[in-house]
């Protein structure tokens with residue numbers, strides 16, 4: 296697929312068209328995209344509050360099937376490293392035993408708290424920083440030096456409580472490229488929040504369809520006509536249903552796409568009544584208490600922020616037409632410790648699922664449509680603004696890969 300074909304998708308929203316359908320379906324393009332986008336971008340793996348104490352860890356599977364560990368070390372920092380044992384390649388966090396019915400199943404992600412990581416196979420033992428600490432019965436081997444061996448480290452960085460990793464050891468730091476979003480989100484104090492357990496779904500559509508669906512506001516008043524209530528502002532033109540959306544200009548090299556909308560009520564909640572069940576975040580301005588923010592740190596973090604909490608998705612492609620979606624919510628600690636939190640949280644999740652029950656079937660049907668001989672390169676609407684920005688971000692990566 297010549298990259299010149301993508302230029303028409305990375306124009307201003309009034310001229311841009313959707314990406315070539317093959318970008319959502321073709322295996323060769325998927326391979327290219329893994330190298331062009333995922334090998335060099337900052338990828339969200341989870342939240343720092345999921346591993347509060349030294350030794351706390353969770354595993355994640357990055358695009359390309361790489362298994363990594365995020366672990367809190369003794370000094371309070373966070374390390375992201377491969378879980379592939381450097382003896383003969385077993386996964387150091389894999390279970391030591393699996394029942395016959397599940398031998399062939401990929402074991403799910405692990406989490407726990409450890410002093411060291413001991414590979415179940417031959418008991419090589421690694422520290423929380425990945426260094427090899429012990430290797431039984433290796434003294435016979437001339438020149439064997441534990442100091443030469445470690446679990447391979449990825450570059451890592453934490454932003455607003457989200458842990459990011461990068462396969463590229465020379466990657467430019469992430470935070471400077473997120474400055475606008477840092478400012479937008481400052482009063483939400485996301486880095487002080489705590490997260491709920493993850494819900495993980497395997498879904499049959501291209502990862503970009505998930506990003507597009509999350510970010511574009513065009514469908515909100517249509518597909519979700521009964522659920523959505525963004526304020527249309529003073530615009531008397533009822534066709535202009537996306538007037539309540541505001542966004543940043545996308546600047547070349549930016550690491551974030553973000554926007555916000557003014558909701559029809561103050562302190563809007565995500566539960567079906569739309570009235571907030573949880574206390575608003577104490578540090579918000581009055582204006583912010585009317586906002587709902589949507590932030591994408593492409594390619595993998597999607598973040599929705601409301602006045603009492605945030606929800607976040609980690610998007611991981613598993614093939615050209617499949618992805619894993621890991622979903623969680625974060626709340627101020629004082630909210631998560633409320634006596635009725637569990638009951639209220641169930642209502643909150645129900646509210647998000649009302650959207651998911653409309654969005655996910657739309658995404659699945661879109662993937663089917665993009666396989667058709669009649670698949671379009673359709674014109675973007677004003678409410679599709681974020682797609683034009685996302686396409687621009689993508690094309691920057693595709694072009695850089697081609698230049699390499």
Ligand code: FES
Nearest residue numbers: 380382383414417
């Ligand atoms: S493969 Fe890990 S100790 Fe041998």
Ligand SMILES: [Fe+2]
Nearest residue numbers: 508519650654
């Ligand atoms: Fe939606």
